[in-house]
Amino acid sequence: MVTKCSKCGTDIPDNAGFCPACGTPKGAAPQQMQPMAQSPGAGLRGIADIVFSKFIIMLGVCICLLLVWIGALITSIAVAGWGITVNSIMGSIGFAGMGFLLLGGGMLNNKFDPIVRTGMLVAGGFLLARVI
Numbered sequence: 001m002v003t004k005c006s007k008c009g010t011d012i013p014d015n016a017g018f019c020p021a022c023g024t025p026k027g028a029a030p031q032q033m034q035p036m037a038q039s040p041g042a043g044l045r046g047i048a049d050i051v052f053s054k055f056i057i058m059l060g061v062c063i064c065l066l067l068v069w070i071g072a073l074i075t076s077i078a079v080a081g082w083g084i085t086v087n088s089i090m091g092s093i094g095f096a097g098m099g100f101l102l103l104g105g106g107m108l109n110n111k112f113d114p115i116v117r118t119g120m121l122v123a124g125g126f127l128l129a130r131v132i
């Protein structure tokens with residue numbers, strides 16, 4: 001039985017591993033089948049890519065930094081004990097949020113460069129470790 005190339009449709013002989021016309025490996029079968037087979041994972045992957053998209057991470061980190069900054073501001077204004085409590089709560093939320101976003105993006109969003117992902121994991125881990 002002759003196999004058709006999944007990319008260009010050329011007949012590939014049984015003894016050939018590659019398409020003689022375009023060089024696509026025979027094993028790299030129907031490309032339109034792959035999304036179907038992977039669809040549950042692909043759906044989660046898509047959600048992760050949206051939740052941990054560059055825009056959301058940058059926005060989230062800005063909001064978290066704002067929380068930390070406002071917390072510090074409250075402490076400098078209110079010298080009383082509650083100002084320090086508010087600062088530590090807001091600081092914890094801010095650092096935990098940044099750590100969560102960076103760790104999540106580093107682990108789940110494979111659209112980022114591997115070096116960037118490693119940096120995000122290190123930074124996220126550091127921020128979360130600071131909170132704990």
Ligand SMILES: [Zn+2]
Nearest residue numbers: 005008019022
């Ligand atoms: Zn081909």
